[in-house]
Amino acid sequence: MxxxxxxxxRDLTVKFPRIEPVRNLSFDVSEGETLAIVGESGSGKSLTALALMRLLPKAAQITSGRIDFSGRDLLKLDDRSIRSLRGKEIAMIFQEPMTSLNPVLTIGRQITESLRLHEGLSAKAARLRAIELLDLVRIPAPHKRIDDYPHQLSGGMRQRVMIAIAVACRPRLLIADEPTTALDVTIQAQVLDLLDRLRRELSMALILITHDLGIVTQWADNVVVMYAGRKVEQALPEALFADPLHPYTRGLLNASPRLKDDYHYTDGPLTEIPGSIVSAIGENGCPFAPRCPIVRSGCRTRVPDLLVPAEDRLVACPVIFAEGERHVAARGL
Amino acid sequence: MSNPDTAERAPVVLNPALAYDRSPPKPDAPTPNEERWSNVHAPDAMRATTASAETGTTSANRALRVFLRNPNAMTGLIFLVLVVAAALLAPVLYPEDPLSMVARPFIWPGTNSTYPLGTDSLGRDVLSGILHGARISLLVGIVATVIGLAVGLIIGSTAGYFGGWVDDVLVKLIEIVQTLPSFILLVVLVAIAQPSVAVVTGAVGIVSWPTVARLVRSEFRAIREKDYVVAARSLGYGHVRIIIREILPNALPPIIVTSSVMVASAILMESALSFMGLGDPNLVSWGSMIGDGRELLRTAWYLTAIPGLAIVFTVLALNLIGDGLNDALNPRFTDER
Incomplete structure (x- = not known):
């Protein structure tokens, strides 16, 4: 780091008319670093990504906070400046490669469009660059494939094309919003390897939004665990997996089948976290309190502060440090 | 996580790993070393020279091929070409005014080789009238459609893309125009101004844009929520670029089908106006020929049937072409590859 x-x-809050899906969220990404943002559906991961791009739906508002990107506050830029930043310095890959490519344009057109806009290349130069990019993301026969329409490509190939479009202008930050959720497991590893290789070769920073903890162990440098719009824990992946602190993180790890070597998911049910994330709505204190195995009365009155139990580590749970509780929670409920 | 390569960002070469040898690929029998690395770059990537940068027109060729293989579309196209040829050749074949009396009245079609389609009650040549009428019908149909499309596209895409109060205002405008019965509005517009071809064309365009605007607006409303539009915004594209290059091509199939039907209905509207005597009195059109023949329907039915058939077949041809274009332009409907 x-x-x-x-x-x-810093303190990013996104507000819809009735709910706040992202609350007081703070995190940093260094140059060339991979930050993983983990959490279940509805924890505000994707909205955070859209907020970084200033692409939130109209109903959503950023009510407070700062987003500093290499010295500029993204929230204060006018529309024109933010547009020149999008695609050029910050790029994004979406969850659904099936629907994120324009079906009536060839993939070559879609790659060259951004190159011509941001880099001012001629049609011919942009086409050559697009062929290089398709080769860079390991698409075979790129000079033939460039004239294909998205429906002629498989899901994994389409995600590669999305990646090629995103890295076309050598962005400094790439946001990947669940880039492998819609893909086969065999393709997932290929796509993540590709992202990691591109991150190194193009010296990008990468924000990897995912709910798959397996991805985190292998590819992330730093992990932020989100729950109901708040950061509940932040750690290096090794530390997080060796010693999860927050009860929510523990629940997530216990619910994952890969972490116990001698345990196969056919042996019995996996441990689950009781309840659902909807219970966080209207909680005044810790959003996880309604589902927490070690909840105390104090948890429901005020939002727990982020504590610093070790270097490079944050956790939003004071109860975990109380004697005895640690043991209870570590058993997995 | 410090990366040694973070410091330098070479501006020219996209990626140092890509600065590979551009010499032509060696023929067969690769050395063991080459074989081991053959999958690092696709073998043909090295042939990505300027030659392949000029093959970007294949998709247009493909659409054309699909269109030309469609028998319905070809039937429509052939008939429309005939109508266009008739319109273009009319002044050459019949330089005389089609409204002038040239022969005995009521010559039935096929009885006199000089007048293959006969003459009407005043002794005017019906074939000459049909050919000259094609000029008016096509002119009014096409120009009115262009006017209607232009206005409808601008208003519909603005309303559909931006939404919010812009949408509210524009939808109210569309509704105000649509509450007036379109043909009565057309009659009023033509009656206020002098009935000339330009006025009729403009008036038909004015009454037909709300249909386009509503269609375009609903298409844009649906498409602007698609993931690829968000993806386009994430690449920093401006509103105009997204409207024209990302959304409009996706909205085109229904617009194209509608526009061919619009040409047809503009021809019908012009005919109806002429039938009522609100067309340009100095020009012959298919509608005015039907209007003139109406009173003689029992005795000389061919005077209404012949221009009527001309209208029917032209409108049908335009519809067939519209369907064919829809099939050809939408890549998902083509079963090629």
Whole structure:
């Protein structure tokens, strides 16, 4: 983490008319770093990504916070400046490769469009660059494939094309919103390997939004665990998996089949976290309190502060440090 | 996580790993070393020279091929070409005014080789009238459609893309125009101004844009929520670029079908106006020929039937072409590859 911070998010709050899906969220991304944002559906991961791009739906508002990207506050930029930043310095890959490509344009057109807009290349130069990019993302026969329409490609190939479009202008930050959720397991690893290789080769920072903890162990440098719009834990992946602190993180790890070597999911049911994330609505204190195995009365009155139990580590749960509770929670409910 | 390669960002070469040898690929029998690395770059990537940068028109060729293989579309196209040829050749074949009396009245079609389609009650040549009428019908149909499309596209895409109060205002405008019965509005517009071809064309365009605007608006409303539009915004594209290059091509199939039907209905509207005597009195059109023949329907039915058939077949041809274009332009409907 020696590098200067490329992106710094402070106290970001996104508000819809009735709910706040992202609350007081802060995190940093250094140059060339991979930050994983983990959490279940509805925890505000994707909205955070859209907020970084300033692409939130109209009903949503950013009510407070700062997003500093290499010295500029993204929330204060006008529309024109933010547009020149999108695609050029910050790019995004979406969850659904099936629907994120324009079905009536060839993939070549879609790659060259951004190159011509941001880099001012001629049609011919952009086409050559697009062929290089398709080769870079390992699409076979790129000079033939460039004239294909998205429906002629498989899901994994389409996600590769999405990646090619996203990295076309050599962005400094790439946001990947669940890039492998819609893909086969065999393709997932290929796509993540590709992202990781591109991150190194193009010296990008990468924000990897996922609910798959297996991805986190292998590819992330730093992990933020989100629950109901708040950061509940942040750690290096090794530390997080060796010693999860927050009860929610523990629940997630216990619910994952890969973490116990001698345990196969056919042996018995996996441990689940009781309840659902909907219970966090209207909680005044810790959003996880309604589902927490070690909840105390104090948890429901005020939002727990982020504590610093070790270097590079944050956790939003004071109860976990109380004697005895640690043991109870570690048993997995 | 410090990366050694973070420091340098070479501006020219996209990626140092890509600065590979551009010499032509060696023929067969690769050395063991080459074989081991053959999958690092696709073998043909090295042939990505300027030659392949000029093959970007294949999709248009493909659409054309699909269109030309469609028998319905070809039937329509052939008939429309005939109508266009008739319109273009009319002044050459019949330089005389089609409204002038040239022969005995009521010559039935097929009885006199000089007048293959006969003459009407005043002794005017019906074939000459049909050919000259094609000029008016096509002119009014096409120009009115272009006017209606232009206005409808601009208003519909603005309303559908931006939504919010812009949408509210524009939808109210569309509704105000649509509450007036379109043909009565057309009659009023033509009656206020002098009935000339330009006025009729403009008036038909004015009454037909709300249909296009509503269609375009609903298409845009649906498409602007698609993931690829969000993806386009995430690449920093401006509103105009997204409207024209990302959304409009996706909205085109229904617009194209509608526009061919619009040409047809503009021809019908012009005919109806002429039938009522609100067309340009100095020009012959299919509608005015039907209007003139109406009173003689029992004795000389061919005077209404012949221009009527001309209208029917032209409208049908335009519809067939519209369907064919829809099939050809939408890549998902083509079963090629």
């Amino acid at each position: 020696a590098n200067a911070s490329l992106l710094s998010v």
